[in-house]
Amino acid sequence: MMTETDRTRATKVDSMTPTKPRRRAMNKHSKKFQFDRVIRKIVQGLRQLYIPLSEYDTLDARFGSILEQRRADEADGVAFKARSIMLVGPSGSGKTTAVRHLKHNYRHAMATDPEKEICEFIDLQVPSPATMKFVGAATLRALGYPYSGNKQGPAIWDQVKEQLKLRRTLFLGFDEAQDLARYQTEKERQSVVNTLKSLMENSVWPVGLLLSGMPDLKKIVNQDAQLARRVDPIEFGRLHSLRDVERVLKVVQRYADRAQIDVAASVKNEAFAMRLMHAADYQFGLMAEIVVLTVSHALFTQGLEAKLSIRHFAEVYGERNGAEAWMNVFIADDYGRLDPRILLDDGEDSDDGEDA
Ligand SMILES: Nc1ncnc2c1ncn2[C@@H]1O[C@H](COP(=O)(O)OP(=O)(O)O)[C@@H](O)[C@H]1O
Ligand SMILES: [Mg+2]
Structure with missing residues:
Protein backbone atom coordinates (compact mmCIF):
# COMPACT_ATOMS: atom_id res chain seq x y z
CA MET A 1 0.00 0.00 0.00
CA MET A 2 0.92 3.63 -0.30
CA THR A 3 2.56 5.51 2.51
CA GLU A 4 1.39 8.93 3.63
CA THR A 5 4.39 10.61 2.01
CA ASP A 6 3.68 8.91 -1.30
CA ARG A 7 0.18 10.21 -1.11
CA THR A 8 1.19 13.79 -0.35
CA ARG A 9 3.73 13.75 -3.11
CA ALA A 10 1.24 12.39 -5.58
CA THR A 11 -1.48 14.83 -4.48
CA LYS A 12 0.88 17.68 -5.05
CA VAL A 13 1.39 16.50 -8.60
CA ASP A 14 -2.32 16.10 -8.98
CA SER A 15 -3.18 19.55 -7.68
CA MET A 16 -1.32 21.06 -10.61
CA THR A 17 -3.75 19.30 -12.88
CA PRO A 18 -7.13 20.92 -13.47
CA THR A 19 -10.11 18.68 -12.76
CA LYS A 20 -11.44 18.91 -16.30
CA PRO A 21 -9.54 17.03 -19.03
CA ARG A 22 -6.33 18.73 -19.97
CA ARG A 23 -6.39 20.42 -23.32
CA ARG A 24 -3.01 19.18 -24.39
CA ALA A 25 -2.06 17.47 -27.56
CA MET A 26 -2.84 13.78 -27.25
CA ASN A 27 0.70 12.57 -27.65
CA LYS A 28 2.40 14.82 -25.17
CA HIS A 29 1.67 13.28 -21.80
CA SER A 30 4.65 13.67 -19.61
CA LYS A 31 5.65 10.28 -18.34
CA LYS A 32 6.89 11.44 -14.98
CA PHE A 33 6.95 7.94 -13.54
CA GLN A 34 8.38 6.08 -16.50
CA PHE A 35 11.70 5.48 -14.80
CA ASP A 36 10.32 4.93 -11.33
CA ARG A 37 11.47 1.48 -10.25
CA VAL A 38 8.32 0.56 -8.34
CA ILE A 39 6.09 1.60 -11.21
CA ARG A 40 8.13 -0.31 -13.76
CA LYS A 41 7.92 -3.43 -11.65
CA ILE A 42 4.14 -3.11 -11.44
CA VAL A 43 3.89 -2.63 -15.20
CA GLN A 44 5.94 -5.77 -15.78
CA GLY A 45 3.55 -7.62 -13.52
CA LEU A 46 0.58 -6.38 -15.55
CA ARG A 47 2.13 -7.64 -18.76
CA GLN A 48 2.67 -11.07 -17.27
CA LEU A 49 -0.80 -11.45 -15.85
CA TYR A 50 -2.70 -14.18 -17.66
CA ILE A 51 -6.47 -13.94 -17.37
CA PRO A 52 -8.00 -17.43 -17.44
CA LEU A 53 -10.32 -18.12 -20.33
CA PHE A 236 -11.64 -18.93 -29.39
CA GLY A 237 -14.91 -17.05 -29.40
CA ARG A 238 -15.52 -13.36 -29.96
CA LEU A 239 -16.62 -11.13 -27.13
CA HIS A 240 -20.33 -10.40 -27.16
CA SER A 241 -21.19 -6.73 -26.76
CA LEU A 242 -24.01 -7.44 -24.30
CA ARG A 243 -23.27 -10.77 -22.67
CA ASP A 244 -19.64 -9.98 -21.92
CA VAL A 245 -20.09 -6.57 -20.31
CA GLU A 246 -19.58 -7.85 -16.76
CA ARG A 247 -16.65 -9.99 -17.77
CA VAL A 248 -14.88 -7.08 -19.45
CA LEU A 249 -15.48 -4.76 -16.50
CA LYS A 250 -14.03 -7.42 -14.21
CA VAL A 251 -10.88 -7.62 -16.32
CA VAL A 252 -10.45 -3.84 -16.07
CA GLN A 253 -10.95 -4.00 -12.32
CA ARG A 254 -8.53 -6.88 -12.03
CA TYR A 255 -5.72 -5.04 -13.76
CA ALA A 256 -6.41 -1.89 -11.74
CA ASP A 257 -6.32 -3.94 -8.53
CA ARG A 258 -3.08 -5.49 -9.58
CA ALA A 259 -1.67 -1.99 -10.18
CA GLN A 260 -3.16 -0.80 -6.89
CA ILE A 261 -4.92 2.13 -8.48
CA ASP A 262 -8.51 3.28 -8.19
CA VAL A 263 -11.09 3.02 -10.91
CA ALA A 264 -13.36 5.93 -11.84
CA ALA A 265 -17.07 5.54 -12.50
CA SER A 266 -16.43 6.29 -16.19
CA VAL A 267 -14.90 2.82 -16.64
CA LYS A 268 -17.42 0.90 -14.56
CA ASN A 269 -20.43 1.00 -16.82
CA GLU A 270 -21.91 -0.90 -19.71
CA ALA A 271 -21.40 1.88 -22.25
CA PHE A 272 -17.66 1.93 -21.53
CA ALA A 273 -17.37 -1.85 -21.71
CA MET A 274 -19.01 -1.77 -25.12
CA ARG A 275 -16.56 0.86 -26.37
CA LEU A 276 -13.65 -1.18 -25.10
CA MET A 277 -14.91 -4.33 -26.80
CA HIS A 278 -15.32 -2.43 -30.05
CA ALA A 279 -11.83 -0.95 -29.76
CA ALA A 280 -10.52 -4.52 -29.41
CA ASP A 281 -12.59 -5.76 -32.34
CA TYR A 282 -14.32 -8.07 -29.84
CA GLN A 283 -11.15 -10.11 -29.29
CA PHE A 284 -10.37 -11.04 -25.73
CA GLY A 285 -6.59 -10.80 -26.07
CA LEU A 286 -6.67 -7.40 -27.70
CA MET A 287 -9.06 -6.18 -25.02
CA ALA A 288 -6.66 -7.31 -22.29
CA GLU A 289 -3.78 -5.73 -24.18
CA ILE A 290 -5.54 -2.36 -24.41
CA VAL A 291 -6.27 -2.49 -20.67
CA VAL A 292 -2.62 -3.29 -19.89
CA LEU A 293 -1.43 -0.40 -22.07
CA THR A 294 -3.91 1.96 -20.50
CA VAL A 295 -3.22 1.06 -16.88
CA SER A 296 0.50 1.35 -17.65
CA HIS A 297 -0.09 4.78 -19.20
CA ALA A 298 -2.03 5.91 -16.12
CA LEU A 299 0.82 4.71 -13.91
CA PHE A 300 3.56 6.29 -16.02
CA THR A 301 1.84 9.68 -16.11
CA GLN A 302 0.31 9.88 -12.63
CA GLY A 303 1.92 7.18 -10.53
CA LEU A 304 0.03 5.26 -7.90
CA GLU A 305 -2.28 8.17 -7.33
CA ALA A 306 -3.79 7.68 -10.80
CA LYS A 307 -7.47 6.96 -11.00
CA LEU A 308 -8.17 4.90 -14.08
CA SER A 309 -10.72 6.69 -16.23
CA ILE A 310 -12.02 6.63 -19.79
CA ARG A 311 -9.76 9.58 -20.53
CA HIS A 312 -6.74 7.32 -20.10
CA PHE A 313 -8.20 4.87 -22.60
CA ALA A 314 -8.87 7.69 -25.07
CA GLU A 315 -5.31 8.95 -24.69
CA VAL A 316 -3.74 5.57 -25.29
CA TYR A 317 -6.02 4.92 -28.22
CA GLY A 318 -5.18 8.32 -29.67
CA GLU A 319 -1.46 7.87 -29.12
CA ARG A 320 -1.40 4.46 -30.68
CA ASN A 321 -3.56 5.22 -33.65
CA GLY A 322 -3.01 8.93 -34.14
CA ALA A 323 -6.77 9.09 -34.04
CA GLU A 324 -8.45 12.44 -33.73
CA ALA A 325 -11.38 12.77 -31.36
CA TRP A 326 -14.03 12.03 -33.99
CA MET A 327 -12.33 8.76 -34.83
CA ASN A 328 -11.43 7.76 -31.29
CA VAL A 329 -13.55 4.83 -30.13
CA PHE A 330 -13.43 6.12 -26.56
CA ILE A 331 -14.64 9.61 -27.48
CA ALA A 332 -16.77 9.52 -30.64
CA ASP A 333 -20.52 9.32 -30.11
CA ASP A 334 -21.06 7.08 -33.10
CA TYR A 335 -18.01 4.87 -32.55
CA GLY A 336 -19.86 1.83 -33.93
CA ARG A 337 -19.11 2.97 -37.48
CA LEU A 338 -15.34 3.02 -36.82
CA ASP A 339 -13.47 -0.01 -38.06
CA PRO A 340 -11.26 -1.07 -35.15
CA ARG A 341 -9.08 -3.34 -37.30
CA ILE A 342 -7.85 -0.49 -39.46
CA LEU A 343 -6.87 1.45 -36.37
CA LEU A 344 -5.44 -1.50 -34.50
CA ASP A 345 -3.41 -2.72 -37.39
CA ASP A 346 -0.13 -1.04 -36.60
CA GLY A 347 2.08 -3.14 -34.41
CA GLU A 348 -0.32 -6.01 -34.07
CA ASP A 349 1.25 -8.34 -36.58
CA SER A 350 4.76 -7.41 -35.60
CA ASP A 351 3.87 -8.26 -32.00
CA ASP A 352 3.51 -11.85 -33.06
CA GLY A 353 6.95 -11.78 -34.61
CA GLU A 354 8.42 -10.35 -31.46
CA ASP A 355 7.00 -13.20 -29.43
CA ALA A 356 8.52 -15.87 -31.62
N1 LIG B 1 -5.67 -14.63 -21.36
C1 LIG B 1 -5.00 -13.49 -21.53
N2 LIG B 1 -4.73 -12.67 -20.48
C2 LIG B 1 -4.08 -11.52 -20.68
N3 LIG B 1 -3.64 -11.07 -21.85
C3 LIG B 1 -3.88 -11.83 -22.94
C4 LIG B 1 -4.56 -13.08 -22.84
N4 LIG B 1 -4.65 -13.62 -24.07
C5 LIG B 1 -4.04 -12.76 -24.90
N5 LIG B 1 -3.58 -11.68 -24.25
C6 LIG B 1 -2.87 -10.55 -24.86
O1 LIG B 1 -3.48 -10.28 -26.09
C7 LIG B 1 -2.54 -10.05 -27.12
C8 LIG B 1 -2.86 -10.89 -28.32
O2 LIG B 1 -2.86 -12.26 -27.97
P1 LIG B 1 -2.25 -13.40 -28.90
O3 LIG B 1 -2.09 -14.60 -28.06
O4 LIG B 1 -1.04 -12.90 -29.61
O5 LIG B 1 -3.42 -13.61 -29.95
P2 LIG B 1 -3.45 -14.52 -31.24
O6 LIG B 1 -2.29 -15.46 -31.17
O7 LIG B 1 -4.77 -15.23 -31.18
O8 LIG B 1 -3.38 -13.59 -32.40
C9 LIG B 1 -1.18 -10.37 -26.53
O9 LIG B 1 -0.48 -9.16 -26.42
C10 LIG B 1 -1.44 -10.91 -25.16
O10 LIG B 1 -0.59 -10.33 -24.22
MG1 LIG C 1 -0.78 -15.65 -32.55
Missing part, protein backbone atom coordinates in the same frame (compact mmCIF):
# COMPACT_ATOMS: atom_id res chain seq x y z
CA SER A 54 -12.80 -20.97 -20.67
CA GLU A 55 -11.04 -21.86 -23.95
CA TYR A 56 -7.83 -22.24 -22.01
CA ASP A 57 -9.46 -24.63 -19.55
CA THR A 58 -10.63 -26.77 -22.45
CA LEU A 59 -7.15 -26.75 -23.95
CA ASP A 60 -5.59 -27.65 -20.63
CA ALA A 61 -7.99 -30.55 -20.09
CA ARG A 62 -7.49 -32.01 -23.59
CA PHE A 63 -3.77 -31.56 -23.54
CA GLY A 64 -3.55 -33.11 -20.09
CA SER A 65 -5.55 -36.16 -21.07
CA ILE A 66 -3.57 -36.72 -24.28
CA LEU A 67 -0.35 -36.49 -22.31
CA GLU A 68 -1.61 -38.88 -19.64
CA GLN A 69 -2.73 -41.41 -22.25
CA ARG A 70 0.63 -41.21 -23.94
CA ARG A 71 2.51 -41.77 -20.70
CA ALA A 72 0.27 -44.74 -19.86
CA ASP A 73 0.73 -46.30 -23.32
CA GLU A 74 4.44 -45.81 -23.05
CA ALA A 75 4.54 -47.50 -19.64
CA ASP A 76 2.51 -50.44 -20.98
CA GLY A 77 4.67 -50.71 -24.07
CA VAL A 78 1.59 -50.25 -26.23
CA ALA A 79 1.77 -48.62 -29.66
CA PHE A 80 0.85 -44.98 -29.36
CA LYS A 81 -1.90 -43.31 -31.27
CA ALA A 82 -1.24 -39.64 -31.33
CA ARG A 83 -4.12 -37.22 -31.05
CA SER A 84 -3.86 -33.57 -31.92
CA ILE A 85 -5.43 -30.28 -30.96
CA MET A 86 -6.28 -27.32 -33.14
CA LEU A 87 -6.82 -23.85 -31.69
CA VAL A 88 -8.77 -21.60 -33.97
CA GLY A 89 -9.60 -17.93 -33.64
CA PRO A 90 -9.12 -14.51 -35.22
CA SER A 91 -5.88 -12.68 -34.67
CA GLY A 92 -5.75 -11.13 -31.22
CA SER A 93 -8.07 -13.68 -29.67
CA GLY A 94 -5.29 -15.10 -27.50
CA LYS A 95 -4.12 -18.34 -29.14
CA THR A 96 -0.38 -17.77 -29.03
CA THR A 97 -0.57 -16.55 -25.46
CA ALA A 98 -2.66 -19.58 -24.46
CA VAL A 99 -0.06 -21.98 -25.88
CA ARG A 100 2.74 -20.11 -24.14
CA HIS A 101 0.81 -20.30 -20.90
CA LEU A 102 0.14 -24.01 -21.43
CA LYS A 103 3.80 -24.70 -21.97
CA HIS A 104 4.66 -22.78 -18.85
CA ASN A 105 2.07 -24.63 -16.78
CA TYR A 106 3.33 -28.01 -17.94
CA ARG A 107 6.98 -27.31 -17.33
CA HIS A 108 7.01 -29.69 -14.35
CA ALA A 109 4.91 -32.39 -16.01
CA MET A 110 7.07 -32.63 -19.09
CA ALA A 111 10.48 -31.67 -20.42
CA THR A 112 9.93 -28.38 -22.25
CA ASP A 113 13.39 -26.85 -22.37
CA PRO A 114 14.58 -26.86 -26.00
CA GLU A 115 18.18 -26.52 -24.79
CA LYS A 116 18.03 -29.98 -23.23
CA GLU A 117 18.41 -33.16 -25.19
CA ILE A 118 15.02 -34.47 -24.24
CA CYS A 119 12.36 -31.98 -25.16
CA GLU A 120 8.82 -33.23 -25.14
CA PHE A 121 7.23 -30.05 -26.45
CA ILE A 122 8.71 -28.19 -29.41
CA ASP A 123 6.90 -25.32 -31.04
CA LEU A 124 7.50 -22.96 -33.90
CA GLN A 125 5.80 -20.48 -36.13
CA VAL A 126 4.98 -21.67 -39.64
CA PRO A 127 7.36 -19.84 -41.99
CA SER A 128 6.40 -18.02 -45.11
CA PRO A 129 6.17 -19.21 -47.80
CA ALA A 130 4.89 -22.38 -46.22
CA THR A 131 6.17 -24.86 -48.75
CA MET A 132 6.75 -28.32 -47.33
CA LYS A 133 10.47 -27.82 -47.74
CA PHE A 134 10.46 -24.53 -45.80
CA VAL A 135 8.24 -25.85 -43.06
CA GLY A 136 10.38 -28.96 -42.75
CA ALA A 137 13.54 -26.88 -42.53
CA ALA A 138 12.00 -24.58 -39.91
CA THR A 139 10.91 -27.59 -37.89
CA LEU A 140 14.39 -29.05 -38.05
CA ARG A 141 15.82 -25.76 -36.83
CA ALA A 142 13.31 -25.66 -33.98
CA LEU A 143 14.54 -29.13 -33.09
CA GLY A 144 18.03 -27.67 -32.90
CA TYR A 145 19.28 -29.63 -35.86
CA PRO A 146 21.82 -27.98 -38.13
CA TYR A 147 20.00 -27.93 -41.40
CA SER A 148 21.86 -27.82 -44.69
CA GLY A 149 19.87 -26.16 -47.43
CA ASN A 150 20.29 -28.66 -50.22
CA LYS A 151 17.94 -31.44 -49.18
CA GLN A 152 14.60 -32.10 -50.82
CA GLY A 153 11.31 -31.92 -48.94
CA PRO A 154 10.81 -35.64 -48.20
CA ALA A 155 14.38 -36.07 -46.99
CA ILE A 156 13.98 -33.12 -44.64
CA TRP A 157 10.82 -34.58 -43.16
CA ASP A 158 12.52 -37.95 -42.66
CA GLN A 159 15.14 -36.10 -40.70
CA VAL A 160 12.45 -34.28 -38.71
CA LYS A 161 10.91 -37.61 -37.71
CA GLU A 162 14.27 -38.95 -36.73
CA GLN A 163 14.95 -35.92 -34.55
CA LEU A 164 11.51 -36.04 -32.97
CA LYS A 165 12.27 -39.57 -31.86
CA LEU A 166 15.78 -38.81 -30.65
CA ARG A 167 14.55 -35.90 -28.58
CA ARG A 168 11.50 -37.84 -27.44
CA THR A 169 9.19 -35.07 -28.55
CA LEU A 170 5.53 -35.80 -27.76
CA PHE A 171 4.02 -32.57 -29.03
CA LEU A 172 4.89 -30.42 -31.97
CA GLY A 173 3.28 -26.99 -32.01
CA PHE A 174 2.72 -25.07 -35.24
CA ASP A 175 1.55 -21.50 -34.74
CA GLU A 176 -0.01 -19.51 -37.59
CA ALA A 177 -0.85 -22.90 -39.07
CA GLN A 178 -3.46 -21.39 -41.41
CA ASP A 179 -0.47 -20.35 -43.52
CA LEU A 180 0.10 -24.01 -44.35
CA ALA A 181 -2.70 -23.65 -46.87
CA ARG A 182 -1.99 -20.15 -48.13
CA TYR A 183 -1.27 -19.73 -51.82
CA GLN A 184 -1.08 -23.49 -52.22
CA THR A 185 -2.40 -25.60 -55.03
CA GLU A 186 -4.75 -28.46 -54.27
CA LYS A 187 -1.89 -30.89 -54.72
CA GLU A 188 0.37 -29.03 -52.32
CA ARG A 189 -2.42 -28.80 -49.78
CA GLN A 190 -2.82 -32.53 -49.92
CA SER A 191 0.86 -33.00 -49.33
CA VAL A 192 0.64 -30.75 -46.25
CA VAL A 193 -2.19 -32.89 -44.92
CA ASN A 194 -0.27 -36.08 -45.66
CA THR A 195 2.81 -34.79 -43.90
CA LEU A 196 0.82 -33.85 -40.82
CA LYS A 197 -0.85 -37.25 -40.79
CA SER A 198 2.47 -39.04 -41.20
CA LEU A 199 3.82 -37.30 -38.10
CA MET A 200 0.85 -38.48 -36.07
CA GLU A 201 0.73 -41.96 -37.54
CA ASN A 202 4.41 -42.68 -37.52
CA SER A 203 4.69 -46.20 -36.18
CA VAL A 204 8.11 -45.65 -34.64
CA TRP A 205 7.48 -42.37 -32.88
CA PRO A 206 4.06 -40.75 -33.32
CA VAL A 207 3.79 -37.10 -32.38
CA GLY A 208 0.74 -35.11 -31.35
CA LEU A 209 0.27 -31.76 -33.03
CA LEU A 210 -0.83 -28.51 -31.49
CA LEU A 211 -1.97 -26.45 -34.44
CA SER A 212 -3.00 -22.89 -33.81
CA GLY A 213 -4.18 -20.37 -36.31
CA MET A 214 -6.88 -18.33 -37.90
CA PRO A 215 -10.17 -19.86 -39.05
CA ASP A 216 -8.77 -21.01 -42.41
CA LEU A 217 -6.90 -23.66 -40.48
CA LYS A 218 -10.17 -25.56 -40.14
CA LYS A 219 -10.32 -25.96 -43.91
CA ILE A 220 -6.97 -27.72 -43.98
CA VAL A 221 -7.84 -30.14 -41.23
CA ASN A 222 -11.36 -30.83 -42.40
CA GLN A 223 -10.20 -31.49 -45.92
CA ASP A 224 -9.21 -34.97 -44.77
CA ALA A 225 -11.72 -36.98 -42.78
CA GLN A 226 -9.03 -39.20 -41.28
CA LEU A 227 -7.08 -36.24 -40.05
CA ALA A 228 -10.18 -34.43 -38.79
CA ARG A 229 -11.14 -37.44 -36.68
CA ARG A 230 -7.85 -37.29 -34.81
CA VAL A 231 -7.85 -33.56 -34.18
CA ASP A 232 -9.84 -31.91 -31.38
CA PRO A 233 -10.86 -28.38 -32.32
CA ILE A 234 -11.04 -25.57 -29.79
CA GLU A 235 -12.45 -22.26 -30.96
